[in-house]
Amino acid sequence: MKCGLVAADGALLHRETRPTPRDAGGRAVLDALLETVVELSQKATADGHRVRAIGVVVPGVIDAENGTVGAENLEWVRTPVFAELKAAIGEDIPIVLAHDVRAGGYAELRQGALAGTTNSMFLPLGTGIAAAMVVDGSLVSGDGYAGELGHSKFIYGDAAELCACGQWGCLETVASAAAIARRYSTRTGRTVDGAREVMELLAAGDPDAAQVWKDALTFLIDALVLYTTLVAPTRIAIGGGLIGAGETLLQPLREGVHERLTFQREPEIVAAVLGDEAGMLGAAQMAWDSVTADGEGQE
Ligand SMILES: [Zn+2]
Known part of the structure; x- marks a missing residue:
């Protein structure tokens, strides 16, 4: 999985790629995702930034109403990804859960090949x-x-x-x-x-x-x-x-x-x-869009 810390102006402050433990099953994939989100939040804080919102994009079908995800290749069946993220991160930070390809399209639309x-x-x-x-x-x-x-x-x-x-x-x-x-x-x-x-x-x-x-x-x-x-x-x-x-x-x-x-x-x-970072950049933009414009901050 590709992940990073993105500032309000779109600047990529940090990027990394982590393995997706597909072979270990759906629970392990979800745990790896939660761990990544928590550790990146800690890194942001340690680097002197404030996490304003979190964007997570996944493949498959996302039930927006219930925050569950069905993704065959991750062994997720109505997996409560949104609720688990909330539990790991806390209630006060907005979380956006979106589809990886749509997030990539969003980034291409905002700053890439589809701009305008x-x-x-x-x-x-x-x-x-x-x-x-x-x-x-x-x-x-x-x-x-x-x-x-x-x-x-x-x-x-x-x-x-x-x-x-x-x-x-x-x-x-x-x-x-x-x-x-x-x-x-x-x-x-x-x-x-x-x-x-x-x-x-x-x-x-x-x-x-x-x-x-x-x-x-x-x-x-x-x-x-x-x-x-x-x-x-x-x-x-x-x-x-x-x-x-x-x-x-x-x-x-x-x-x-x-x-x-x-x-x-x-x-x-x-x-x-935007290449294979499109999904990550789109996730960050969607997360920033969810933050009300009340001053500067960094994700
Ligand atoms: Zn088919």
Whole structure:
């Protein structure tokens, strides 16, 4: 997990990365989160700052009403994250609990690739795929359920694979960074070190890498065209591990979307700029936004 101390003006005062003990189960992950929040608060105090608010972002579905989180890959089932944070930190410091991708989108909107837009999307292509949707100037959360473009069906028939979410043919099963590595290995019987290695093989002319890449692009273009038709973004910022491919990814997406659109407003398709710190920066901004403007302070 990525964490840090961020000042009111957005300055990053401290950053660190801590392991997420996924293998030890959901309780251990939650305990590691609580410990991190407490220790960082202590560090802030020791460094002469005052903690004004705490922003925590997590994957999965956040039930905003109850403060519980369901996240399959953390083994969280209606886990009372908000209540546990309150118990660890105390009642008097505001805590914002938000979705990691939406927080990343918020940071891109406030200070990154989506700055100045009122209708746009942040789409990180990493282990999974989820979208942060900016519609008419607001980040859409759908009570915690919105933005699951990665779990929309774009692949039909025999080609559809079972997704971790239980549906068949989700975008995530072909176009996430994890899927690209997995599909190349399945196709060739060779283990690869992530999507990055598949990209290197693609550059070297490997035909299997080319096919896996072409499949990912085909369905990503379908997804971007659908999103454009429904929500009319002016800009789409692609992030996550796969954006390491740069123009090799962006150029065919632009061309593919351009060819498909007829009447729709064509979005710019650009790279996200905040990298893997987007979620953390968004968490801090959301936390600061929750603090009433009553003078300076530092988180
Ligand atoms: Zn799915």
